[in-house]
Amino acid sequence: MEWTSKARGNALVVRPTGAIDHDSAEAFQENLTAALEQLTETDGPLVIDFSGVDYMSSVGLRVLMRVSKTAKTKSVQLAVANLNETMVEIFQISRFDKLFPLHDSVDAAIAG
Amino acid sequence: MLVRFWGTRGSLPTPISSVEIREKIVGALLAADGRRFNDADEAAAFVEGDLAFPIGNTYGGNSSCVELDLGEDEFMVFDMGSGLRPLGIDALRRFGEGRAKTFNIFMSHLHWDHIMGFPFFTPAFIPGVKLNFFGGHDQIEHALRRQQEKISFPVPLDFMNAEMTFTVLEPGEIHEINGCRVEVIKQYHDNDSYGYRVERGGKTFVYSTDSEHKGDDLEAENAFVEFFRDADLVIFDTMYSLGDSITMKEDWGHSSGLIAVDFCHRAEAKRLAMFHHEPLYDDKTLHGLLEETQRYEELMRGEHALEILCAADGLEVRL
Numbered sequence: 001m002e003w004t005s006k007a008r009g010n011a012l013v014v015r016p017t018g019a020i021d022h023d024s025a026e027a028f029q030e031n032l033t034a035a036l037e038q039l040t041e042t043d044g045p046l047v048i049d050f051s052g053v054d055y056m057s058s059v060g061l062r063v064l065m066r067v068s069k070t071a072k073t074k075s076v077q078l079a080v081a082n083l084n085e086t087m088v089e090i091f092q093i094s095r096f097d098k099l100f101p102l103h104d105s106v107d108a109a110i111a112g
Numbered sequence: 113m114l115v116r117f118w119g120t121r122g123s124l125p126t127p128i129s130s131v132e133i134r135e136k137i138v139g140a141l142l143a144a145d146g147r148r149f150n151d152a153d154e155a156a157a158f159v160e161g162d163l164a165f166p167i168g169n170t171y172g173g174n175s176s177c178v179e180l181d182l183g184e185d186e187f188m189v190f191d192m193g194s195g196l197r198p199l200g201i202d203a204l205r206r207f208g209e210g211r212a213k214t215f216n217i218f219m220s221h222l223h224w225d226h227i228m229g230f231p232f233f234t235p236a237f238i239p240g241v242k243l244n245f246f247g248g249h250d251q252i253e254h255a256l257r258r259q260q261e262k263i264s265f266p267v268p269l270d271f272m273n274a275e276m277t278f279t280v281l282e283p284g285e286i287h288e289i290n291g292c293r294v295e296v297i298k299q300y301h302d303n304d305s306y307g308y309r310v311e312r313g314g315k316t317f318v319y320s321t322d323s324e325h326k327g328d329d330l331e332a333e334n335a336f337v338e339f340f341r342d343a344d345l346v347i348f349d350t351m352y353s354l355g356d357s358i359t360m361k362e363d364w365g366h367s368s369g370l371i372a373v374d375f376c377h378r379a380e381a382k383r384l385a386m387f388h389h390e391p392l393y394d395d396k397t398l399h400g401l402l403e404e405t406q407r408y409e410e411l412m413r414g415e416h417a418l419e420i421l422c423a424a425d426g427l428e429v430r431l
Contacts, residue, residue, distance in 0.1 A: 021412075022378065026330065057412055058354055058370040062327030065358045086411055093404045094370055095355030 010044030017052030020060035045077035079109035119174030119195020122388035139167035166395035172425025196229030219247035221305035248306035299323035301365035340379035369405035
């Protein structure tokens with residue numbers, strides 16, 4: 001999995017690429033956890049820019065939820081943005097769209 | 113190998129309501145659109161062929177009980193929810209046809225919804241019937257005795273005339289039972305549960321219900337994928353949406369259809385039966401979940417296609 005990470009003001013924007021499935025779930029979790037460690041409650045949100053992600057299976061969704069729970073304990077906001085049509089459908093089927101607002105852009109995610 | 117579902121509901125038997133029946137009749141009348149039927153056969157053919165499943169049928173309301181019918185041999189039964197009662201009645205008919213009066217009963221665990229059918233299992237009262245209980249727990253007999261103590265039921269276990277044996281099966285070992293190769297896996301559920309893989313005559317059947325897969329131990333998930341490897345049918349606990357199963361219903365010991373699809377894809381299983389349906393869900397909702405799970409399968413499919421069905425009381429699947 002390729003991964004980029006970039007500060008945007010107080011926010012941190014991370015961008016995974018490829019598919020998030022059983023083969024890449026561990027890397028997804030490690031990268032997200034490391035990103036989260038850079039932030040404190042006074043920082044802006046951790047935004048996951050999914051524009052480079054083709055699809056995400058249930059194991060990736062469960063990683064996302066676990067990291068989201070950790071973020072809550074640190075009072076850090078976690079936001080998702082730029083999901084392609086397949087990803088939107090996966091979020092809807094899994095009901096993750098009820099758990100995470102799906103932002104159309106990184107700017108919208110940062111604005112909350 | 114014929115798989116027969118006698119009970120598919122989770123947690124509690126869920127009888128269909130008058131409101132739901134009325135909705136089905138209204139749906140059928142609208143679908144008929146003024147069409148006339150000359151006789152009952154023509155009307156039945158319309159119901160069978162033209163109506164959507166949730167209008168012409170019900171997924172059913174008995175709690176977990178599945179039969180693996182091996183033809184002339186001894187009975188193979190998985191769990192004793194309220195679906196065991198109609199299985200017992202049908203078994204009497206099959207006794208009359210010369211069927212062996214021996215039941216091999218495999219218990220996923222001993223929660224109430226999985227044992228509540230036993231006090232109403234008619235064959236257990238018949239002398240000459242043999243009941244061989246198998247499970248990962250060593251408390252099967254205790255659970256059945258306790259269920260039939262005076263405070264809960266008027267007929268104690270000792271009043272039943274069938275001969276009973278209780279055998280603990282160790283996970284990871286191969287067991288030969290009724291001409292089948294049986295494997296057991298320990299599952300994550302309150303007080304544990306156990307899944308079964310049964311192979312015979314080149315066919316493989318997997319029964320894995322009441323198991324939560326949190327995704328925090330990928331090695332443990334690999335073990336389930338191997339347990340499901342090349343199965344002809346995997347019966348899997350798909351009680352909740354993925355979102356619910358890891359938020360408000362975390363640690364309730366159940367799973368979702370999306371996890372089932374991912375495991376089955378990796379295992380290259382042929383068919384998945386969604387099972388242990390949430391009592392809150394009516395037929396329309398269950399059918400919607402089936403369609404969503406099928407769509408997820410399509411989105412995630414690699415080279416291996418997986419057929420998905422939603423288990424219903426009375427459904428038969430030949431392997």
